[in-house]
Amino acid sequence: SQTIHQWPATLVQPVGSPLSLECTVEGTSNPNLYWYRQAAGRGLQLLFYSVGIGQISSEVPQNLSASRPQDRQFILSSKKLLLSDSGFYLCAWSVISDTQYFGPGTRLTVL
Amino acid sequence: EDQVTQSPEALRLQEGESSSLNCSYTVSGLRGLFWYRQDPGKGPEFLFTLYSAGEEKEKERLKATLTKKESFLHITAPKPEDSATYLCAWVPSYNTDKLIFGTGTRLQVFP
Numbered sequence: 001s002q003t004i005h006q007w008p009a010t011l012v013q014p015v016g017s018p019l020s021l022e023c024t025v026e027g028t029s030n031p032n033l034y035w036y037r038q039a040a041g042r043g044l045q046l047l048f049y050s051v052g053i054g055q056i057s058s059e060v061p062q063n064l065s066a067s068r069p070q071d072r073q074f075i076l077s078s079k080k081l082l083l084s085d086s087g088f089y090l091c092a093w094s095v096i097s098d099t100q101y102f103g104p105g106t107r108l109t110v111l
Numbered sequence: 112e113d114q115v116t117q118s119p120e121a122l123r124l125q126e127g128e129s130s131s132l133n134c135s136y137t138v139s140g141l142r143g144l145f146w147y148r149q150d151p152g153k154g155p156e157f158l159f160t161l162y163s164a165g166e167e168k169e170k171e172r173l174k175a176t177l178t179k180k181e182s183f184l185h186i187t188a189p190k191p192e193d194s195a196t197y198l199c200a201w202v203p204s205y206n207t208d209k210l211i212f213g214t215g216t217r218l219q220v221f222p
Contacts, residue, residue, distance in 0.1 A: 043212040044198070046209055046210070049209060099145065099160055100145075100157075101157060102147075102155045102156075104153060107152070
């Protein structure tokens with residue numbers, strides 16, 4: 001069966017510090033991978049998605065970036081965090097254009 | 112602009128009191144409509160996918176229906192463990208690689 005992991009589970013970072021969040025998927029090959037952010041009281045906002053290694057589509061202009069160095073690994077990064085980057089970050093996977101399955105999420109607080 | 116609107120924002124029910132959640136959309140081409148359940152501090156859990164008007168799907172006390180302009184999630188005789196935020200999302204036909212989410216309905220069921 002397929003499993004999706006995210007780490008860390010929680011993170012508190014100062015403004016201006018770098019960020020690296022990691023997501024890995026087990027039990028499937030060549031999945032589509034997604035990064036979402038969920039701010040308090042708001043819906044899930046798609047940030048990036050990837051249909052293959054090295055292929056990244058950005059949905060929202062921001063100071064975040066994403067990379068996919070391996071088939072089942074998706075990384076969300078920032079060089080300098082802003083207060084507005086605080087939120088709940090979710091990674092998801094799907095096979096072709098079917099149901100998306102979400103990971104447990106990372107709670108990021110920028111102070 | 113394509114939008115997904117969920118109502119009500121919050122719903123309080125007595126255990127056993129049936130009700131419905133609404134997801135309405137103004138989209139230019141619907142590829143699929145998804146329902147998810149999200150518990151506090153966790154990633155969304157997939158419930159249903161609906162693809163065409165008139166389609167219905169059931170799971171335990173939940174039934175999802177779809178018309179040309181909206182979807183309903185019917186909850187029959189809810190229990191306290193059904194308390195969660197319920198999210199709907201749609202896949203536009205012009206980009207089948209992404210989900211667009213509503214802001215959710217927060218359901219509380221009291222014993």
